[in-house]
Amino acid sequence: MADPDWPGEGVVRAAQGGDVRATATLVNGSHPHVRRFAHALCASPEDAEDAAQEALIVLYRKIGMLRASGALASWLFRVVHNECLRRIRAGVRRADAPVPDRRLPSAEQQVLERLEAQWVVDAILALPADQRRVLVMRDIQGYSGRRTAEALGLSTAAMKSRLHRAREAVRRSLDPADGTRPAREDGGRS
Template identity: 45%
Template sequence: MSTLDNSLVAAARAGNAAALDRLLAASQPDLRRFARRTCSTSEDAEDAVQAALWQLHRRIGTLRVVAAFTSWLFRIVERECRRLLRLHRQTIPLDEAPSSALRLDPVPADLRRDLGAMIAQLPDHYREVLILRDIEELTAPEAAVQLGLSVDAVKSRLHRARSLLREQLLASGYWSP
């Protein structure tokens, strides 16, 4: 992606659709090469590239530092490759799985609903960090770049967000202290 210039990234970040299209097209070859070296299968590599391009399309406006664009995009591919590898390792063929493993206990709908409401009630600065780290699975340095914070600030906010959620869950009777 050495051919990409910062003005193209900045224009895409500002909402220029033509710049975003050029950025998507220019990013693909390097991402594919990187994904082929990083992922365990060629199918996973294609999936990781698609995930990265989708994130680029959806979240280019949230990129705070134009110079971090390339590392941000490669990190998405790397994280997706790791996620897919973990998924493959956890997969047990159905004919080899014990019958107890085939019964999945779904998370109760009321807990999902209440947890979603609790997350929505968190102050913005805690909610953003919690979503980036625990839902989107960004690393602390990635979240720090995305939010324009230090890694220590991200860790501190994440700890506080989780503590607030834990307190709310305890108060709601989901756990006993």
């Protein structure tokens, strides 16, 4: 984890060893990153909050199972990713969420929205690792270009080039005109 905003490897190792204070520091320090990723990936803000909390619970309970302290971010993001997918598949929704005044989407619209979220996930996962890292850091985690370039050991120009290629690849894979997925009847508007 090259990002200074993440808890350091010493904190991770101490938490892996059972240090309660280090575990609390680790969970608190990881929260903003996990939450930002969940909001970028999950189908609804409620699901994102729940997925982020679930990831932090998993972190708290299973930090001792993490093999390498440097793999914390990717491990947590995988937990969030899996939790978002689980919620999409299960159709989990909070029962206490206020019902909006607008017309509720039909079952067909809800399925289409879930499919579209899955298409975005699939498009990002299909990117080459170097492009995926840049895209995730810039567009999902919200890091600055300079910080992303430094964390990945790239020049700013190289980082921008990879980011452009990644965004273009995702855009192409999500374009219904390329024939890989059906176009929505409503033109893509909800």
